[in-house]
Amino acid sequence: MVSAPLQVTHIRPRQGWSSLSLREVWEFRELLYFLVWREVKGRYRQMALGPLWIVLKPFITMVVMSVVFGRLAKVPSDGLPYPLFNYAGLLPWTMFSIAVSKSSTSLVSNMSIISKVYFPRLVVPISTACAGLLDFCMSLIILVAMMVYYGHLPGWQAVFLPVYVLLAILTALALGLCLATVAVRYRDVGFAVDHLLQVAMYATPVVYPSSLVPETWRWLYLLNPMAVVIEGFRWSLLGKGLPPGPSLYLALGLVLLLLFLGAHHFVRSERTVVDLL
Amino acid sequence: MNGIAVKVEGLGKRYRIGAAPQKARGVAGALKNAVVSPFTYLRRSLREAAPDEVIWAVKDVTFEVPPGQVVGIIGRNGAGKTTLLKILSRITDPSEGRVDIYGRVGCLLAVGTGFHPELTGRENVYLNGAVMGMKKAEINARFEEIVEFAEVAKFIDTPVKYYSSGMFVRLGFSVAAHLEPEILIVDEVLAVGDVGFQKKCLGKMGSVAGEGRTVLLVSHNMEAILGLCQRALWIDGGQLSVDGPSEEVVRAYTQASMDLAGEGYFLADEAREGDGRLRFTGVSLRDGQGRPLEAAACGEPLEIAISYKTQGEEVRHVSVWLWIKNHLNREIICLYTRLTGEDFDRLPPGGQLVCRVPRLPLPPGTYLLDLNARVAGVQADRVRDAARLEVAPGDFFGTGKALDNVGDLLCDHGWRLEA
Numbered sequence: 155m156v157s158a159p160l161q162v163t164h165i166r167p168r169q170g171w172s173s174l175s176l177r178e179v180w181e182f183r184e185l186l187y188f189l190v191w192r193e194v195k196g197r198y199r200q201m202a203l204g205p206l207w208i209v210l211k212p213f214i215t216m217v218v219m220s221v222v223f224g225r226l227a228k229v230p231s232d233g234l235p236y237p238l239f240n241y242a243g244l245l246p247w248t249m250f251s252i253a254v255s256k257s258s259t260s261l262v263s264n265m266s267i268i269s270k271v272y273f274p275r276l277v278v279p280i281s282t283a284c285a286g287l288l289d290f291c292m293s294l295i296i297l298v299a300m301m302v303y304y305g306h307l308p309g310w311q312a313v314f315l316p317v318y319v320l321l322a323i324l325t326a327l328a329l330g331l332c333l334a335t336v337a338v339r340y341r342d343v344g345f346a347v348d349h350l351l352q353v354a355m356y357a358t359p360v361v362y363p364s365s366l367v368p369e370t371w372r373w374l375y376l377l378n379p380m381a382v383v384i385e386g387f388r389w390s391l392l393g394k395g396l397p398p399g400p401s402l403y404l405a406l407g408l409v410l411l412l413l414f415l416g417a418h419h420f421v422r423s424e425r426t427v428v429d430l431l
Numbered sequence: 432m433n434g435i436a437v438k439v440e441g442l443g444k445r446y447r448i449g450a451a452p453q454k455a456r457g458v459a460g461a462l463k464n465a466v467v468s469p470f471t472y473l474r475r476s477l478r479e480a481a482p483d484e485v486i487w488a489v490k491d492v493t494f495e496v497p498p499g500q501v502v503g504i505i506g507r508n509g510a511g512k513t514t515l516l517k518i519l520s521r522i523t524d525p526s527e528g529r530v531d532i533y534g535r536v537g538c539l540l541a542v543g544t545g546f547h548p549e550l551t552g553r554e555n556v557y558l559n560g561a562v563m564g565m566k567k568a569e570i571n572a573r574f575e576e577i578v579e580f581a582e583v584a585k586f587i588d589t590p591v592k593y594y595s596s597g598m599f600v601r602l603g604f605s606v607a608a609h610l611e612p613e614i615l616i617v618d619e620v621l622a623v624g625d626v627g628f629q630k631k632c633l634g635k636m637g638s639v640a641g642e643g644r645t646v647l648l649v650s651h652n653m654e655a656i657l658g659l660c661q662r663a664l665w666i667d668g669g670q671l672s673v674d675g676p677s678e679e680v681v682r683a684y685t686q687a688s689m690d691l692a693g694e695g696y697f698l699a700d701e702a703r704e705g706d707g708r709l710r711f712t713g714v715s716l717r718d719g720q721g722r723p724l725e726a727a728a729c730g731e732p733l734e735i736a737i738s739y740k741t742q743g744e745e746v747r748h749v750s751v752w753l754w755i756k757n758h759l760n761r762e763i764i765c766l767y768t769r770l771t772g773e774d775f776d777r778l779p780p781g782g783q784l785v786c787r788v789p790r791l792p793l794p795p796g797t798y799l800l801d802l803n804a805r806v807a808g809v810q811a812d813r814v815r816d817a818a819r820l821e822v823a824p825g826d827f828f829g830t831g832k833a834l835d836n837v838g839d840l841l842c843d844h845g846w847r848l849e850a
Contacts, residue, residue: 165530188561196549270544272521425524
């Protein structure tokens with residue numbers, strides 16, 4: 155009988171910087187898949203409208219904002235119909251904000267698994283961020299329908315769409331990783347994040363175009379990666395907004411740095427996080 | 432083949448316990464605390480822990496397990512058994528020492544980890560398997576077997592929130608039991624589920640052990656330890672107290688429990704389960720006439736007098752029960768106010784509750800008593816091994832003959848011939 159080589163595990167107290175063991179995360183990719191699937195499937199069981207809620211939520215927000223900001227306040231929209239302009243900003247923002255808020259509390263909400271079984275903890279926030287991506291794809295259908303309705307068909311720029319979606323989800327993940335282990339110790343984080351996200355939406359061109367921001371301050375405004383994402387998202391689908399340029403590269407660089415730091419911070423604190431649950 | 436499956440060296444796990452937070456006085460105090468507490472919290476996390484803030488849940492534990500050995504881990508609640516398992520299964524990091532494990536590890540610290548109530552049994556099997564590190568193909572290959580072992584075939588496409596707790600546990604155990612790791616780490620999961628299934632699980636674990644797999648098993652069930660394990664480790668106060676053949680370790684452990692119970696050690700311990708609205712303070716034994724007894728006699732009346740105190744006020748709707756456990760720590764008799772329909776409607780702040788057994792059906796030996804109380808449905812107190820009950824030989828059947836080898840319980844009966 156030929157037996158497979160024995161898997162050897164060394165358990166040591168860990169200190170300081172240690173490797174992210176991304177290979178291990180890769181080995182647990184099926185768990186990642188199952189967790190995403192559980193999140194999505196479990197959430198909408200026993201609901202009459204089921205997954206329709208994913209689509210309805212941003213849609214209703216869009217209708218309200220169109221009335222308040224588009225009709226009443228007459229906020230400019232780069233020459234686009236306001237509902238279309240607004241929804242194209244709201245979509246990536248909704249994905250981002252749900253992903254941040256869920257991934258930052260992901261350890262707490264999954265503590266029943268985490269305290270009972272070992273797997274690379276990174277899988278948890280990554281899976282919640284991915285679930286946000288799935289919701290996003292659903293809501294995209296409405297956007298496509300609206301684009302057809304308003305007769306705004308995308309051009310070649312649409313190939314850039316995945317870049318912006320990816321950037322948004324990576325930004326969310328980076329923030330989620332930074333906050334997830336902190337949220338275990340201080341449950342305040344969950345509340346604080348939800349509030350800050352509401353405020354942050356107004357620092358991002360969701361209800362107004364970034365062209366409204368004075369030229370001298372524009373550079374500062376575009377340091378916000380989500381501002382770059384939303385402007386770029388509009389550009390790639392609707393042709394109005396910010397084409398890829400230095401601001402995109404800067405945002406990418408910033409997010410990757412944040413992601414790297416966040417992941418290290420996460421791996422550093424995950425080892426004792428169970429003791430605090 | 433390597434001669435070692437698990438090697439543990441100088442393992443320690445330190446926990447930092449906070450000084451009890453000051454209780455706020457009034458609104459102003461609460462506000463002050465709200466402002467100050469984040470800072471004290473921060474200050475505490477930044478500086479090194481003072482020695483009195485540190486407890487070692489596990490300390491200086493060293494042992495080796497060869498492949499194929501089944502090792503039982505025993506000890507009181509809070510002795511560090513679970514922490515030890517959590518380190519071995521990599522759920523938490525040790526503070527010092529090292530562990531080397533040769534082989535794939537499966538751990539069963541709780542059944543049904545990651546079960547989502549809204550998902551069906553089938554979906555949860557896949558989810559649970561993935562949580563424990565099984566690949567989809569592996570689960571596919573064993574799916575039928577898992578469902579059959581759990582006896583839930585009919586309900587496999589029903590959301591698990593509609594499952595009875597027994598079905599839930601069976602399905603959870605079944606997935607884990609089919610994990611087929613080289614090393615299996617099991618916490619007290621057999622305490623749940625019905626007796627039939629417990630036996631089946633023990634059988635399954637026995638067959639795992641028979642297949643040459645290494646098993647580390649934590650249990651309070653001394654019979655399971657004796658039946659399954661060649662070797663046992665007794666963990667006491669976070670340290671490895673005795674390591675040896677399971678019969679010897681179990682005997683030493685139960686002897687120690689009996690001695691401590693006899694001294695009322697656990698009744699005196701203030702840190703215990705329950706919300707404390709009622710606390711047991713003592714246990715004494717009396718005969719049928721209310722005279723104190725050193726040892727009860729088999730077949731004679733016995734009164735167990737339990738003194739208690741409350742937090743100074745009258746308590747309402749109290750149910751009290753006590754377990755009589757044999758020398759293997761198995762619960763054999765339950766004396767329960769609810770069973771006899773005698774729950775106490777109201778109890779004064781202090782007094783004695785007396786439980787009368789008209790004819791003690793226990794063969795001679797040493798037994799332990801667990802005390803439990805519930806006030807208005809909420810656990811108020813629980814004392815394991817609160818007292819020792821010595822049962823002296825007696826004439827249960829009125830024949831004047833000594834009883835020998837008669838099982839765990841005596842039962843009134845008679846014989847006749849019908850030809």
